Every structure is written in C-alpha cells, then in structure tokens.
Amino acid sequence: MAIISSCTASTLKDAATSLRSGNLVAFPTETVYGLGVDATNKDAVAHLYQVKGRPSDHPLIVHISSMANLDKWAREIPEYAIKLARAFWPGPMTLILPRTNQAMDFITGNQDSVGIRVPSHPLADVLLKDFEELGGLGVAAPSANRFGQVSPTSAQDVEDELSKFLGTKDLILDGGICQVGLESTIIDCTLQMPIILRPGAISKDMVQEATGLEFKSDQTDSQVKASGLLKSHYSPIAKVFLTGNPGIGDGFIALSDIETPEGVIRLAAPKDVTQYAQVLYRALRLADQKRIKKVFVVTPNEGGMSVAINDRLAKAASK
Ligand code: TXA
Ligand code: MG
Secondary structure: OEEEOOOOHHHHHHHHHHHHOOOOEEEOOOOOOEEEEEOOOHHHHHHHHHHHOOOOOOOOEEEOOOHHHHHHHEOOOOHHHHHHHHHHOOOOEEEEEEEOOOOOHHHHOOOOEEEEEOOOOHHHHHHHHHHHHOOOOOEEOOEOOOOOOOOOOOHHHHHHHHOOOOOOOOEEEOOOOOOOOOOOEEEEOOOOOOEEEEOOOOOHHHHHHHHOOOOOOOHHHOOOOOHHHOOOOOOOOOEEEOOOOOOOOOEEEOOOOOOOOOOOEEEEOOOOHHHHHHHHHHHHHHHHHOOOOEEEEOOOOOOOOHHHHHHHHHHHHOO
C-alpha cells in the first residue's frame, strides 16, 4: 500500500489505471474518505469486502463523475430524482434507484436497487473522470473504515484503520480533511415519494424545496435495506453517552460555548453545527487513541447539520 500525499494530474491518472486493474484506491470525498474499487470487477469487490470486514449482502454506493452516466446504472428514474440530481450533484447526496443489469448482485447486495452518488471533492472528480476515460463505468466505494466503525475524515485515519488489511498495490490518496465530515444523505427514490434513509448535509427541507414535494414518509416505509441504518454503527471503542455527567478522565464533546467540566478531557469544541459535523469523527477517534473509556457528548440542536449529527451519535451510543 502506498500513500500519495500530493496528488497531481499524473498521480491521479495512475490511480485511475490502478483501479481499472482491480486494485483498491482510498480517496477523499467532501463527506468522508471512500475505499474505491471498479464497480464492474467482481474479484476486486470481493477483496474490498474482505478489507472492510463487511458482510457481503450489504450494498455499495457507485460513484460516477456526472449525471450523464446515471442511466448506465439506474432505470425508471422518477422526475423528483432528476430534480434532486440537478439540484445537489455533485455533492453529498446518494440516490437509491431501480438498478440496470450493470449493477450486479455483488454491488447491490442482491437488491433490485442501486445507490449512486456524484461527489464534489476535486480529487474525486478528476479520479472518476480519468477512470471513465479508461472505459470504467463507476467506482463502488464504502466509507474507508472497518465495518461498524467510525468513518475516516483524513488520509491518516484511513491509514490507521486499514493499512494492515490493504494489499501492496492498493493506494491511499491524501486530499486533506473532509469538508462535511459526515456521510452523504441517502434518499430512497424507488417509490412515489422520496424517503430519507440516512440524514446528511442535504436536509429534508432542501429535498422538499428542490422536488416541490411535501412528504411525511420515513425510513420505516422504505423497502430497501441499508447497513448504515443498523441501530448500532459508526461506533468508536469508547462508550458514548448522550446524557449524564462526565467524571475525571472521561472525554467530552460539545459546542465551544459550553465549558469543560473539571478534570475532563475536551475532545472537541466546535464553534457551530457545521464545524461540529466536521470534527465529530476525529474527536471520537481521538478518544480511542487516548484510550479514553467513556465519552460524554452534548448533542447540538441548532438546525443545519444537527439532525445528521444526532443520528450518528445515537448510533454511536447504542453499542
Ligand atoms: O458519503 C458517503 O456516502 C460515503 C462516501 C465514500 O461516498 N460512502 C458511504 O458508503 O458512506 P457506506 O458503504 O459506508 O454507506 C453506504 C450506505 C450503507 O448503509 C448501504 O447499506 C447503503 O448506503 N446503500 C448502498 N446501496 C444501497 C441500496 N441499493 N439500497 C439500500 N441501501 C444502500
Ligand atoms: Mg460506512
């Protein structure tokens, strides 16, 4: 495994070639780092599942460089999904759509739907374009962490988490710290109305405004199965508490206007909810690096990213 710390046009081309040859390439996106693989290469996808330690019936998101390639993977795309794609791609949103034959069982976890995303991070954009120029159709990429753990938001996080599992030809592309810090909003677009399966930077209000649809539907109406929806997920080794008071030596995460209780280890003091989302996973990883056993979190409630933050925190806390 090699880490490419300063990506140039030529190293990105090499990375795309490597993907086409069946190797894994971890790359930055605006949400979290993904562990990429050619979405049409069954053996390479099998290697990915092994590195990730993920059950094989859990589906992967296919990343493409633009909406132009959407119909290679998805069919019967509802009008509202087109509106969403136009409004928020490239960006932190994944659409679940009925699949074409191109989206094989090893990508969809045997489901009849496929998850598609056009990321906006400039390195991801160039990598995907180079990959498509080489004849590639899409890059399947889960978050670049071991199954059930916290997603990585820097190349260093990916290295810490996966270096002992990656092969000699696999790559990690360093594109700095992820801007959003939490995974994409996942929207089920297989029914008449959109259903938000995983909250993220694209909020319910934004979806309603872009589609002109007022919808009440929630996750329980959806027919699709998503592992990020498991009750326990996104968990550090430390135990996370959303209520109660920290004691001496415990970890603490809260907005900066909340003071650190005495004797407690402050892991993050974000100034607003956007920054809270950006630093949350880093703070949870820091707790594990410091071998802190308990982390107390004051959840934000200021709108914006709060819904997504509280979703991930509830999952982190229910281990
Ligand atoms: O921001 C993100 O979405 C990141 C970056 C790398 O793009 N990716 C990511 O992938 O979070 P992953 O695999 O860690 O989480 C994707 C979630 C999983 O919960 C998976 O079950 C769900 O998306 N998913 C993917 N395809 C699906 C499908 N066809 N039907 C239902 N759920 C699907
Ligand atoms: Mg994940």
